[in-house]
Amino acid sequence: MTELVARGKVRDVFDAAGGRLLLVATDRISAFDVVLADPIPGKGRVLTAFSLFWFERTRDLVDNHLVTADRSAFPAPFDADPELTGRAMLVERAEVIPMECVARGYLSGSGWAQYRTTGQVCGIELPAGLVESDRLPEPIFTPTTKASEGHDLPLTPAGAQDLVGVGLYERLKELTLTIYERIAETALTSGVIVADTKFEFGFAGGELLLVDEVGTPDSSRFWPADVYAPGGPQPSFDKQYVRDWLDASGWDHEPPPPALPPEVVEATAAKYREAYERVTGEPFAAFERRMGVQEVSA
Ligand SMILES: Nc1ncnc2c1ncn2[C@@H]1O[C@H](COP(=O)(O)OP(=O)(O)O)[C@@H](O)[C@H]1O
Numbered sequence: 577m578t579e580l581v582a583r584g585k586v587r588d589v590f591d592a593a594g595g596r597l598l599l600v601a602t603d604r605i606s607a608f609d610v611v612l613a614d615p616i617p618g619k620g621r622v623l624t625a626f627s628l629f630w631f632e633r634t635r636d637l638v639d640n641h642l643v644t645a646d647r648s649a650f651p652a653p654f655d656a657d658p659e660l661t662g663r664a665m666l667v668e669r670a671e672v673i674p675m676e677c678v679a680r681g682y683l684s685g686s687g688w689a690q691y692r693t694t695g696q697v698c699g700i701e702l703p704a705g706l707v708e709s710d711r712l713p714e715p716i717f718t719p720t721t722k723a724s725e726g727h728d729l730p731l732t733p734a735g736a737q738d739l740v741g742v743g744l745y746e747r748l749k750e751l752t753l754t755i756y757e758r759i760a761e762t763a764l765t766s767g768v769i770v771a772d773t774k775f776e777f778g779f780a781g782g783e784l785l786l787v788d789e790v791g792t793p794d795s796s797r798f799w800p801a802d803v804y805a806p807g808g809p810q811p812s813f814d815k816q817y818v819r820d821w822l823d824a825s826g827w828d829h830e831p832p833p834p835a836l837p838p839e840v841v842e843a844t845a846a847k848y849r850e851a852y853e854r855v856t857g858e859p860f861a862a863f864e865r866r867m868g869v870q871e872v873s874a
């Protein structure tokens with residue numbers, strides 16, 4: 577039998593033996609750190625497609641945990657499960673560093689909320705007079721705790737150094753900003769701003785690896801560059817759509833979350849696919865074909 581070693585908000589993690597894991601991106605969606613009741617059809621495959629795209633384009637900067645996403649190369653019994661096509665990755669199991677490594681190039685979300693009240697984001701002093709969604713003078717490293725339940729909490733540089741040690745903090749900061757820059761530059765050539773993004777790192781065999789997911793709509797804020805206008809929230813083709821709907825519903829971000837109407841589920845699924853196509857320039861159907869998804873019986 578296959579052993580479920582962990583169930584994250586979005587991913588199911590199975591032991592794949594030989595020091596490896598099978599990471600399965602489900603269609604679950606979380607917002608404000610709460611898993612919503614309704615799955616978003618196809619979302620897990622979109623997340624996997626994004627991560628594969630970025631793992632390939634950042635490998636020269638840092639090693640990552642990906643072994644393969646080709647189902648036929650998965651160990652048994654995973655190779656025989658058509659449900660896994662295009663949504664699972666065989667990865668090196670790592671000791672995950674308990675810190676979410678966030679890079680911000682723009683002032684949005686919880687960063688904007690902190691700045692508005694303190695003039696700082698995660699203890700980093702920013703120039704006065706910035707408005708919501710403003711581009712920062714330079715990208716900043718704003719790590720948070722990695723809460724197993726509930727909300728991740730912002731860390732100051734000193735707090736982050738206490739958590740992981742000064743040497744590792746410096747290494748993670750530099751890597752995070754370097755990878756963010758690569759992702760932001762690449763996406764911008766497709767007309768997409770990466771306002772902020774989150775990475776996780778871990779150690780495997782003494783080596784530092786980029787793990788988890790990379791540059792997905794779940795871990796990043798994507799904005800269309802052509803209509804970028806600081807001074808308020810930006811239209812986005814990522815998870816912000818669901819967050820905005822939830823906020824408009826009056827939900828207080830504490831469980832239980834409200835149910836999503838079918839049209840919001842469908843629009844969200846379309847936003848995820850559109851985000852992939854905008855950022856990568858590849859039709860999502862082409863990714864599915866490449867992975868052999870059409871074999872999946874509906
Ligand atoms: N290579 C890896 N080795 C061990 N754990 C990993 C690896 N890559 C990702 N993980 C962990 O697997 C889980 C993925 O599930 P996810 O749904 O993203 O969780 P979360 O609710 O914490 O966001 C996370 O806890 C993540 O830290």
Ligand SMILES: [Mg+2]
Pocket residue numbers: 584586788
């Ligand atoms: Mg996660």
